[in-house]
Amino acid sequence: MNYQLGRKNISHKLSQSLLQRLERLGRQLVEEKGRKLVLMEVCGTHTVEYARTGIAGLVGDYIDLRSGPGCPICVTHQNDLDRIFSLARLEDTLIVTFGDLLRVPGSYTTLEQEIARGSRVQICYSPLEAVETAAQNPDTRVVFIAIGFETTAPAIAAAIKLASQQQLTNFWIYPILKRVPPALKALLQHPMGLDGFILPGHVAAVLGRKAFTFMPDFGYPAVVTGFEPLDLLWGLYNLLTLIAEKRQDVGNAYSHVVREEGNKRARLLIEECFAIEPVTRWRGLGLISESGYTLQPLYSHLNACLHFTMEVSAASTDPQCACGLVITGQCTPQQCPLFGRRCTPSTPVGPCMVSPEGACGAHYHYR
Numbered sequence: 001m002n003y004q005l006g007r008k009n010i011s012h013k014l015s016q017s018l019l020q021r022l023e024r025l026g027r028q029l030v031e032e033k034g035r036k037l038v039l040m041e042v043c044g045t046h047t048v049e050y051a052r053t054g055i056a057g058l059v060g061d062y063i064d065l066r067s068g069p070g071c072p073i074c075v076t077h078q079n080d081l082d083r084i085f086s087l088a089r090l091e092d093t094l095i096v097t098f099g100d101l102l103r104v105p106g107s108y109t110t111l112e113q114e115i116a117r118g119s120r121v122q123i124c125y126s127p128l129e130a131v132e133t134a135a136q137n138p139d140t141r142v143v144f145i146a147i148g149f150e151t152t153a154p155a156i157a158a159a160i161k162l163a164s165q166q167q168l169t170n171f172w173i174y175p176i177l178k179r180v181p182p183a184l185k186a187l188l189q190h191p192m193g194l195d196g197f198i199l200p201g202h203v204a205a206v207l208g209r210k211a212f213t214f215m216p217d218f219g220y221p222a223v224v225t226g227f228e229p230l231d232l233l234w235g236l237y238n239l240l241t242l243i244a245e246k247r248q249d250v251g252n253a254y255s256h257v258v259r260e261e262g263n264k265r266a267r268l269l270i271e272e273c274f275a276i277e278p279v280t281r282w283r284g285l286g287l288i289s290e291s292g293y294t295l296q297p298l299y300s301h302l303n304a305c306l307h308f309t310m311e312v313s314a315a316s317t318d319p320q321c322a323c324g325l326v327i328t329g330q331c332t333p334q335q336c337p338l339f340g341r342r343c344t345p346s347t348p349v350g351p352c353m354v355s356p357e358g359a360c361g362a363h364y365h366y367r
Contacts, residue, residue: 018233019058025240026062036064038193039239040329042184043200044071044357045227051366053229059236066329067352067359069183069285070200072148073100074327074351074358077281078317080176081106083310087143087174088119090308094137096130097145099123103354107313127152127159134163134171143304146175151202153177153293154266157273160299172304175294178280181211182291188218192329196239197222201231201254206270208262209252216248223251224258273299283351284324323350326359333360340364 029037041047047067050056056065069075085106088095095111102111102123115121120140124130130144146156156177163171180203197220199212204224215222221242225235235253242249252258273296280292295303317323321343322336333339338349345361348354353361 015229015233018230018237022059022233022237022240023062025237025244026059029240029244030062036062037195037240037243038064038066038329039196039198039236040066040068040192040194041198042068042070042180043198043202044074044355044359045202046070046198046200046225046232047359048357048362048366049227050232051362053232054366055229055232055236056367063236066194066332067326068197068329069187069282069327070149070180070203071327071352071355071357071359072152072178073104073355074323075178075183075282075284076104076147076176076351077283078106079281079312082108082312084145084174085109085111085114086311087304087308088114088121089117090141092139093141093143094120094122094133095143095145096122096124096133098125098147100356101145101147103348104351105317105348105354107317127156128162131159131163131166131168131171134168135166138170141170141172143172143174143308146173146177148177149180149200149203150206150270151200153270153274154206154263157269160273160295160302163302164299171302172307173295173302174304175274175292177274177293178282179276179291179293181207181214182288183282183285184212185214185218186285186288186291187328188215188220194220194329195243196220198235198239199224199250201226201258204252204254204258204262206263206266208260209250209258210260211262212250215250219248221248221251223253225253226257272296284327318349321350323352323360326352333363336360 111121134142199222209224223235223239225231238251238253274293275296276290277292277294279287279289281287320337322331325331326333343349343353352358
């Protein structure tokens with residue numbers, strides 16, 4: 001207990017000291033620029049943690065934190081959601097997915113509502129659970145919804161290999177995995193009024209710091225950081241230091257986890273099982289070249305897109321919903337006309353409110 005208390009006290013003192021240094025540097029930069037610094041936290045987990053820990057509020061006088069396209073639920077296009085709901089309505093079919101997707105609204109329904117209508121949906125914590133379910137229920141068609149970024153891709157690749165090795169004939173993958181670097185490049189093509197980027201620590205742990213060295217080519221400094229309070233503060237301080245020194249570089253404030261080349265075994269697993277799609281549709285960003293994963297030809301027999309016929313609704317999302325603007329840093333959640341009124345965690349209109357990594361939900365709960 002004393003050891004734990006000691007660690008807690010040390011962490012508290014370091015955080016206080018770092019916060020003071022960050023504030024001095026931040027206010028100095030504000031005085032130079034005549035405005036707050038505008039920084040984008042690309043990762044949805046960063047968005048939530050900066051809000052939950054209170055750091056966003058503590059630095060709010062000199063830093064304006066904007067969300068980016070780093071929440072996989074939030075950037076999933078409405079058409080993909082509608083196809084998933086269509087799969088859920090098929091007879092003798094079980095949808096297996098992460099719990100994040102359960103209440104996300106598509107054009108006209110959610111998986112939660114489809115369950116109430118009789119659809120079979122199972123929540124899992126690992127893709128391997130979906131393979132086990134298929135093996136135990138040979139008369140049921142099991143479709144795993146492969147959602148996420150490079151972070152979840154290795155585990156999904158392991159499930160693909162296992163299903164293939166077991167020669168399961170009742171297991172499929174619906175691939176909607178997305179790649180973060182191409183999305184960032186697409187985002188950087190347009191003037192954004194940003195001063196720098198906090199890069200996703202989870203994705204960088206897989207891909208490595210080098211995967212983001214294109215950032216300075218667009219005139220922006222960036223820093224990879226982690227998710228504990230000290231990591232969050234250290235990432236901000238490193239980024240403000242780059243801005244103060246006018247250095248367009250990609251720093252690594254998460255070096256105890258992120259290496260230059262990333263996790264080579266995880267990257268090889270991704271390359272073995274996934275091919276890069278020529279074009280992928282993102283909510284808020286539209287069509288982006290080479291920004292998604294599909295299954296390699298060797299595993300195409302597991303691709304649900306090639307096996308099932310799926311419907312897409314002609315309905316559209318609420319035109320007042322600003323999720324697309326929020327995840328591209330063009331506005332804050334509070335600037336959406338629906339925020340906290342028609343759109344709340346219990347009655348979400350868009351994915352940014354209902355996703356655990358969504359910016360609107362984070363602002364509603366913590367800011």
